[in-house]
Amino acid sequence: MASTVRVQAPIGQRALFITTLAVPLTGWTVHAVSLHRKLSAARRDPLTGLLGRDGFTAKARQITDRHGDHALVGIVDLDHFKQINDGPGGHAAGDRVLAATAQRLTAWAGSRGAVGRLGGDEFAFAVRIGPARRELRLARLTQLLAQPVQVDDGALVDVAASVGAACPDVLGTRDLSLLQRAADAAMYTGKHTGRAVLAGPQHATVPSINGRRAGRPGTHTLGRAA
Template sequence: MASTVRVQAPIGQRALFITTLVVPLTGWTVHAVSLHRKLSAARKDPLTGLLGRDGFTAKARQITNRYGDAALVVLVDLDHFKQINDGPGGHAAGDRVLVATATRLTAWAGSRGAVGRLGGDEFAVAVRIGPARRELRLAQLTQMLAQPVQVEDGVLVDVAASVGAASPDTLGATDLGLLQRAADAAMYAGKHTGRAVLAGPQHATVPSINGRRAGRPGTDSLGQAA
């Protein structure tokens, strides 16, 4: 009986010791996972080098709050991107198109603009462009995005993008969530037309989820855009 007691005591002590370690470690693991998710959302996109969703949101808010009516929020979707991924070049060709698009958007936005990849073939830009220059600058953007992309030696693929934009002076608010929703609705309204659409008040009333038009693929699984 005594031997049994001596065997149980160390086991109990070990169990207690392990428990005291596991409890804080479990708490730390939960914290680490949460922190990793936050860092993953905020860090730069590994493929394009653009801001992630949270990083873009933070910088875009700074731009809209600072420049007010002179700010412009732009959403971009690549047209027929799935066909590029499913084509002869496969996902490698798709990646080159994404990188080229990121480079073009960065050049267009300039060093003071914010450019982010929201996921897949979806991009967002926040930039200072006054009302007098918007139409011209947006036309320049669609032309830039429509240039063929070299996906391998001697092989070019045709690309095109749908572009929607929204500005505080048109919508009467600098709220980034509202601007993104309106820009998204405007982009959808101009889908496959080859021209950028500047959102009007009617685009701000389109039902949305997470800052994007309701019914759009993936809206229910994304974090808050603003």
């Protein structure tokens, strides 16, 4: 009997020791998972659910690094958005248009693309599209973004967007900031024309301030429509 007691005691002590360790480890695991979820949520725009500037930049760089000349980086700017905000529907209508634009961009980019809201009515995307399909896909995007949006009172709001895009094989660089700058300049080249513009070498030399086209009026506030 005594030998049996000597065998069981160490086993019980080990079980107690393991249990004692498991409790704080479980607590830390729960805390880590909760913290990860909070950090992930913080990377999202609260209005549209899109990636914020930092989250988009990280994912877009992965796409350009991985797909090289088959990557396409773009900037989207809603046309006459202030008129929507100042119209009968006010900011609620503006928010609805922003949310609809985000949904359309996400559907167009697909699950492997990156779509972000940079601020106000400005969006960005990074996708894998081969050279032969670029023009067709960009034309489809402008058509998709130009569809009227139904707001909360059931009324339809006319919308339009200007789109500029840039790709590494044309500009000779995979640097995301340079691609975005050229896409931004290309977007303003085609502003209010209803067509997307693919950046050429001339768009990469447009003067910039903090990486954006000089004189650009945009906003950098996430959340409510500007």
